[in-house]
Amino acid sequence: MLKKMSGGWMLVAELRDNEDKPTKTMNVTVSARIGLGVANTFLEIIWDVALRETYGTYICEVIGFDKDTQSSLTELTSEVTIVEEDVTARDLWGLIQDLTKKVAGIDDQTNKFGDLLSSLGKDYSGTVDDVLGHSNDIALMKKDIGGLFFRINETTEHVEELDNDRHSTDKTVKFLNTGVRQLEEEMSFVHANITSNSNTTRLLHEDMTNIRNDLTAYHGDMKALEKADESFTREMNTLEARLGMLSGKILSQRDVQKTVDAKLTSRRVGTFEKFLENFAKISAWPAGKFAIPATRREGCPLDRAFFGNNHMYLSSPEWHYHLCETTRIISHKRPWPEGRYCVNKITGFRCPDGLEYGKVDMSIADTKVKRAESASSNFEFCCKKSGSHNVPMVLPTHSPFKLYRYGGRCQKVRGMETSENFLGPIKIKHSIPSNVKTGVTPDVDISSSSPIKFRWCYYY
Known part of the structure; x- marks a missing residue:
């Protein structure tokens, strides 16, 4: 059903053969059905109240599909104009009767609502007096509770x-x-x-x-x-x-x-x-801001330098691993011992004194690789490459820890045993550029025919 407008025809209501219910664009009541034959097909529109926008010219359009000719068929009825005189006195009388019943029902509900308000008013007056009488006490209690929670938090942290x-x-x-x-x-x-x-x-x-x-x-x-x-x-x-x-x-x-x-x-x-x-x-860990890989079983070393900080690299969905980052810059003057090893560099901080910078571009990886606190895909390291693997160096030995391998063998640490392992494997998505490694980096297996593996040493 269409209505003639100044700019063309506007859809009032329609029913499609692939829908159960008709759709409409005006405030009307619509009933319709599509059946076999003209006798079983209809579209009926009823206006509950005739408004100014109800008047106008309407036309009914039927669109079908001819299976034999593979073409669409369109049938149009003659235009029908509805004017203000078509609304009879009987229709108005029916509307007046309906409105009278509704008004009577509203009056009845209004009386009941008035009685309810009167009852609630009495209860409300008493409640307001009670609330005002205790408002000062409640404010003081809230203040005391706030101070108590603050002292509890301070005590817990201490x-x-x-x-x-x-x-x-x-x-x-x-x-x-x-x-x-x-x-x-x-x-x-x-x-x-x-x-x-x-x-x-x-x-x-x-x-x-x-x-x-x-x-x-x-x-x-x-x-x-x-x-x-x-x-x-x-x-x-x-x-x-x-x-x-x-x-x-x-x-x-x-x-x-x-x-x-x-x-x-x-x-x-x-x-x-x-x-x-x-x-x-x-003994304390050497000076500077740095991170080391967490162990699978023990996690981070039991040391004040690593308390409460556990960052990670991510690669979703295949793998991830955790880092133990120092919570503060270790400010004493103890230098890093001579040897051949690497640690992780912390974003925003330079390598500790005596260690050299290096990075590996992980954009060649087949999965998303990033630092938790940085958008960069680079793995950054700080390495020591002086001294001999066979001369034991002194580091804290009260907890197991990991260092990255440098120079083909694990550096000896006084008072600790060591074993080798690797981080990975990480799949490669394309060819390897010549500048995939920059500066001094730990031992890492990188080739176009096999996944990436970072070599590290576990001390226990």
Whole structure:
């Protein structure tokens, strides 16, 4: 059904053979059906109320499809014009009667609603008085509750910090006690057996006594670790320097103490080497901002430097892996030890002093690869390439950790075993450009015929 408008014909309602219900564009009631033959097909439109836009010229259009000729057929009825005079008095009387019934129903509902409002008004007046009477108490209670939650949050954070510091302090004190006992045994043994070069022996004994006093004083200072983290770092550096001086003096005694036999020398050096291994267990990580791969079983090292930070690289959907990132820049002056190894570079920070920068372009990967905190697809590293794989370096040994392999073999670490593994495999989607690796990078297998593998070393 169409209505004639100034710009052409407008659709009023229609029914298609592939639809169950007719559609309409005007405020009308429509019923329709498409059946076999003209007798079973109709479209009826009823206006509940004749409005100004109801008047006008209408036409009915039927569109079909001839299966034999494969063409569409269109039938049009004659135009029908509806004018204002076509609305009879009977129609108006029916409308008036319907409206009268509706108005009567509205009046009845209005009376009931008035009674309900009156009842609610009484209840509301009493409720308002009660609410106003307690509003000040509620405001004070909210203020007290807010302050209580603030104090609870502060207390919870402080308890967590104390718990972490106590855990680290307990381990440190345990290892320091072991070192003190070993030094006391060594000093007693050296003092009892050295029989010549009395002046040098006296100086050595004084140095050992000073070291013992320093260790005793440092043991007491450990109780104040919660309030003096920077002081702890300075004391550790001083202790390392004094131990280095002591190591040199002990080793020099093999030249001046000609009367001390080879067994004494071997025992002294062996005891001191064991102390160095124990000292490695409490030593701090080298300076700078960096990250290392998390281990599959232990996760991040149990160290204050790595508390609460676990970032990741992503490659969806095949693989992902976690990184242990330092939560703050380690500010003490301990340098990175000589060796051949690599760590992850942190976006926005330069490589720590003594390490060289390098990157691998991962845009060649067949899956999406990105850093969690960066839109870059590059894997960035900081590498040390001086020293020998076979000379053990000193790093904290109280927790397992991973380093990237450099130079074809795993770097030895004092007091730890090592095994090799790899990150990957990562599929390649196209040919490999010549500049896929830039700078100094860890050992990585990259070829057009096999997936990418980053080699790393697990220390335990």
